[in-house]
Amino acid sequence: MKVWIDQDLCTGDGLCEEIAPAVFTLLDDGLAYVKEADKVFSDPGGPEGIVNIPDGMLEATIEAAEECPGECIFIEE
Numbered sequence: 001m002k003v004w005i006d007q008d009l010c011t012g013d014g015l016c017e018e019i020a021p022a023v024f025t026l027l028d029d030g031l032a033y034v035k036e037a038d039k040v041f042s043d044p045g046g047p048e049g050i051v052n053i054p055d056g057m058l059e060a061t062i063e064a065a066e067e068c069p070g071e072c073i074f075i076e077e
Helices: 015-019 058-067
Strands: 002-005 024-026 032-036 039-041 073-076
Touching: 002 032, 015 024, 015 058, 058 073
Parallel strands: none
Antiparallel strands: 002 073, 024 032, 032 039
8 A cells, every 4th residue: 555645735734743653754844745764755646755655554544644634645555
């Protein structure tokens, strides 16, 4: 499974980072981005903005998407 964020919809609330810090991070621009290990993917929705959900993080990633007030987190197979 993969996940990406549409930064145009992001409210910068930070719930995703609280719920799944291994997958999401907020940057200085106040928006959330997906990450793999130490690499942050900043191409919104593009090939560089989609990451594989790490083992053991699927449930937290789904919860983050469901709780997101901006509804900007998208999970794909």
